[in-house]
Amino acid sequence: MLVSQWFDAALGGVIGLLLGSFLNVVIYRLPKMLEAQWAAECAEISGKEAVEGQPFNLMVPRSRCQQCGHQIRWYENIPVLSYLFLRGKCSNCTVPISLRYPLVELATGALFYWCIWHWGATLTGLVWCGFSGAIVALAFIDWDTTLLPDDITLPLLWAGLLAAALQWTDVPLVSAIWGAAAGYLSLWLIYWIFKLITGKEGMGYGDFKLFAALGAWFGWQALVPIILMASVIGAVVGIALKFSSGLREGGYVPFGPFLAGAGLTAMVFGPQSILHVVGL
Known part of the structure; x- marks a missing residue:
């Protein structure tokens, strides 16, 4: 075996x-x-x-x-x-x-090795392989261009909902639907609050869609651990880039790669393990 x-x-x-x-x-x-x-x-x-x-x-x-x-x-x-x-x-x-x-x-x-080792050569293992590939592509595209293309984020979102509906993941469909809705709306609200206060755009709509996709794949319960992990990683990397003069023009760092990293962390270790990492 x-x-x-x-x-x-x-x-x-x-x-x-x-x-x-x-x-x-x-x-x-x-x-x-x-x-x-x-x-x-x-x-x-x-x-x-x-x-x-x-x-x-x-x-x-x-x-x-x-x-x-x-x-x-x-x-x-x-x-x-x-x-x-x-x-x-x-x-x-x-x-x-x-x-x-x-x-x-x-x-x-x-x-891919980890997904098949963990879930076996099953439909569950294959869909998580697909999730991994999409996340890797999104992370690097966003880092290079600050774009999270709908061509990847939206299929990833629907794939998460479909996988939940067909019971290819451990997330119930209701939790996946609420995860997608809460993921999108939470960052949408933060975006508009930040813009009304500062007059600046703190993130792009692609971040909303990626977070919605993560909510569909992991359920609404995972949203807080994922956003915490992404924020911590983003803060550490942003500070390191600032002190090393590695920030690009405008002093911004795309948030998508950190959401992607938190999503992969949740896949490998489980969303709740993230809370232990950040001390909660």
């Missing part, structure tokens, strides 16, 4: 590595695809003719070196191994490849 569990988890980890490689594409390309879509819509509204360029989506064109344009060969795109074989450099121009690429692959592989 243990051998079978180990094999299933190892297979899940390998699939996670492969998906992590694809997530790197999603993290880089999806925001650019959305920008192109918004530009086309603005041109249409203003009566201007949209400028059509080369096809650009998650599949086309093939991955290339951003420095020299070298097309990545299949054997240069094997998760983690290719990075090690190439010694972290482009095979054509020797410009360093960001360490984040293998880290995303390793993180996704580790999360």
